[in-house]
Amino acid sequence: xxxxxGVSPWERLIRxxxxxxxxxTDPEIFEAELKYIWYRTWVYVGHESEVPNANDYVVKSIGPxxxxxxxxxxxxxxxxxxxxxxxxxxxxxxxxxxxxxxxxPFHSWTFAxxxxxxxxxxxxxxxxxxxxxxxxxxxxxxxxxRGFVFGSFAADGPTLKEHLGGxxxxxxxxxxxxxxxxxxxxxxxxxxRVKANWKFILENECDGYHPAFVHTSIFGVxxxxxxxLYGGASTALTRDYGNGHTEIxxxxxxxxxxxxxxxxxxxxxxxxxxxxxxxxAYGDTAARGIMIDGTxxxxxxPNLFIAEIQMFVIQPLGVDDSVQxxxxxxxxxxxxxxxxxxxxxxxxxxxxxxxxxxxSEMYERCxxxxxxxxxEWIFLGRGEKRERQDELxxxxxxxxxxxxxxxxxxxxxxxxxxx
Amino acid sequence: xxxxxxxxxxxxxxxxFLYREARLQDEHQYEAWEKLWTDDGVYWVxxxxxxxxxxxxxxxxxxxxxxxxxxxxxxxxxxxFTQTPQSNLRRLISNIELMDEQPDxxxxxxxxxxxxxxxxLRDDTLWAARNEYRLRHVDGExxxxxxxxxxxxxxxxxxxxxxLV
Numbered sequence: 001x002x003x004x005x006g007v008s009p010w011e012r013l014i015r016x017x018x019x020x021x022x023x024x025t026d027p028e029i030f031e032a033e034l035k036y037i038w039y040r041t042w043v044y045v046g047h048e049s050e051v052p053n054a055n056d057y058v059v060k061s062i063g064p065x066x067x068x069x070x071x072x073x074x075x076x077x078x079x080x081x082x083x084x085x086x087x088x089x090x091x092x093x094x095x096x097x098x099x100x101x102x103x104x105p106f107h108s109w110t111f112a113x114x115x116x117x118x119x120x121x122x123x124x125x126x127x128x129x130x131x132x133x134x135x136x137x138x139x140x141x142x143x144x145x146r147g148f149v150f151g152s153f154a155a156d157g158p159t160l161k162e163h164l165g166g167x168x169x170x171x172x173x174x175x176x177x178x179x180x181x182x183x184x185x186x187x188x189x190x191x192x193r194v195k196a197n198w199k200f201i202l203e204n205e206c207d208g209y210h211p212a213f214v215h216t217s218i219f220g221v222x223x224x225x226x227x228x229l230y231g232g233a234s235t236a237l238t239r240d241y242g243n244g245h246t247e248i249x250x251x252x253x254x255x256x257x258x259x260x261x262x263x264x265x266x267x268x269x270x271x272x273x274x275x276x277x278x279x280x281a282y283g284d285t286a287a288r289g290i291m292i293d294g295t296x297x298x299x300x301x302p303n304l305f306i307a308e309i310q311m312f313v314i315q316p317l318g319v320d321d322s323v324q325x326x327x328x329x330x331x332x333x334x335x336x337x338x339x340x341x342x343x344x345x346x347x348x349x350x351x352x353x354x355x356x357x358x359x360s361e362m363y364e365r366c367x368x369x370x371x372x373x374x375x376e377w378i379f380l381g382r383g384e385k386r387e388r389q390d391e392l393x394x395x396x397x398x399x400x401x402x403x404x405x406x407x408x409x410x411x412x413x414x415x416x417x418x419x
Numbered sequence: 420x421x422x423x424x425x426x427x428x429x430x431x432x433x434x435x436f437l438y439r440e441a442r443l444q445d446e447h448q449y450e451a452w453e454k455l456w457t458d459d460g461v462y463w464v465x466x467x468x469x470x471x472x473x474x475x476x477x478x479x480x481x482x483x484x485x486x487x488x489x490x491x492x493x494x495x496x497x498x499x500f501t502q503t504p505q506s507n508l509r510r511l512i513s514n515i516e517l518m519d520e521q522p523d524x525x526x527x528x529x530x531x532x533x534x535x536x537x538x539x540l541r542d543d544t545l546w547a548a549r550n551e552y553r554l555r556h557v558d559g560e561x562x563x564x565x566x567x568x569x570x571x572x573x574x575x576x577x578x579x580x581x582x583l584v
Binding site for chain 2: 191192193214325328350351358
């Protein structure tokens with residue numbers, strides 16, 4: 001490798017139209033990513049609807065770390081690290097439940113669900129100790145946006161709103177699909193493990209180039225209109241929101257169809273209860289617009305992917321070991337829509353899904369492929385010369401262009417540069 | 420149909436049926452496997468436990484009869500890349516039991532254990548499951564009306580499962 005002075009290693013690995021294959025396979029780079037991305041920036045952790053009542057908890061993660069998301073007596077959502085402050089034992093061994101406190105099974109230290117140490121066994125040996133210094137570790141900053149809870153281990157840095165930037169609008173667009181303006185995460189998660197680097201998943205989520213090829217088996221046998229959205233003649237767009245957030249914007253295609261609920265392959269007539277509630281909530285014209293536009297296809301860097309009907313959460317465990325947690329989106333006040341969302345989600349994603357099984361096969365084959373070191377680079381130049389700015393100043397390209405990958409790597413380099 | 424056949428004869432027919440199903444699955448004989456289903460068949464692989472409500476909670480597979488057909492058609496295209504090339508498979512079926520529970524409609528409740536060795540491009544993977552069936556006599560032959568596959572590790576993150584389990 002060229003060791004010219006004054007050139008950062010990241011500048012040597014990341015170029016405008018290509019990235020070096022070692023970025024996906026080098027264990028040292030993975031460790032640096034944990035430090036500079038996963039343990040520093042805003043990471044999606046869970047949804048407020050997963051802990052609806054006081055003292056509810058659910059175990060989540062940030063990278064390989066186990067995080068307990070709790071709702072305390074006061075109704076506040078906390079992100080606590082699942083590690084006893086005494087000897088490091090995990091204080092919570094169930095995936096979800098309702099508990100005022102967590103007692104470590106090793107030496108019986110007990111913590112309130114806001115993280116405070118409330119007692120240890122045989123307290124007579126602890127004279128002069130300050131309990132307040134022995135609380136559970138916490139994710140330093142916790143903020144939520146429309147129910148989506150994010151955490152950051154950095155004490156300082158951009159606010160969540162600043163981090164989301166232009167991509168916040170996609171979440172606004174998502175929650176409008178509910179007549180009550182709220183998403184609910186209540187259907188449980190499928191957890192799909194792959195032997196591949198997490199960035200292959202991250203990039204694939206808004207890669208509009210692959211569906212026509214990778215998903216040809218299901219488009220060929222199912223009565224699906226998804227395939228056409230990703231064809232050469234499609235008017236759909238890819239968009240780079242900055243900060244690593246990327247989108248496939250299918251609205252131009254849905255607006256051409258001008259048919260409410262066509263985005264979900266159905267119609268108002270088949271979901272009469274939903275259509276009625278939407279019109280009552282937003283008025284006829286606005287409701288029609290929402291039902292034509294559909295939900296977003298957006299990847300919030302680094303780990304929250306909203307794919308029209310599903311939500312995915314990417315979890316890196318190792319340089320070649322990742323999990324996708326996936327569930328059906330559920331919209332408050334839309335029971336007939338929700339049932340269809342669950343059925344469709346179960347068909348398409350998870351370890352046996354008609355779509356995701358083939359995507360995961362691609363991540364794994366890419367990962368094994370880049371272990372071959374020649375050519376060294378991964379080419380991401382598709383559509384580079386035809387990029388343009390949209391009316392809000394975000395870079396957009398054709399749905400099959402590699403605008404999202406280039407946006408992701410630009411942001412990645414900015415984050416990793418201090419390493 | 421216990422009245423028509425002795426318990427031993429029925430058990431032998433059920434065992435033969437389950438072994439045959441296992442062989443068709445291991446050898447990727449998708450169309451022959453699909454013919455084992457009744458017209459109202461349900462193929463269910465729950466996630467996150469044994470007794471979730473598949474109408475409310477995510478399952479790994481929750482196929483009605485038409486979705487079973489779609490699954491088979493996708494496999495038959497030869498372009499379902501996760502099964503192109505196909506996994507090499509062998510499974511053991513054991514602990515076959517007639518369950519006491521008698522479904523209202525005369526179906527036969529049967530359960531077994533299965534241990535599946537899968538060798539795929541990714542790696543070799545061992546799968547273990549509890550299988551619960553409702554079998555039915557249709558035109559003198561046994562058919563599956565319901566098959567529930569409870570993977571032992573269905574609460575964990577699992578690798579792609581794209582063969583017929």
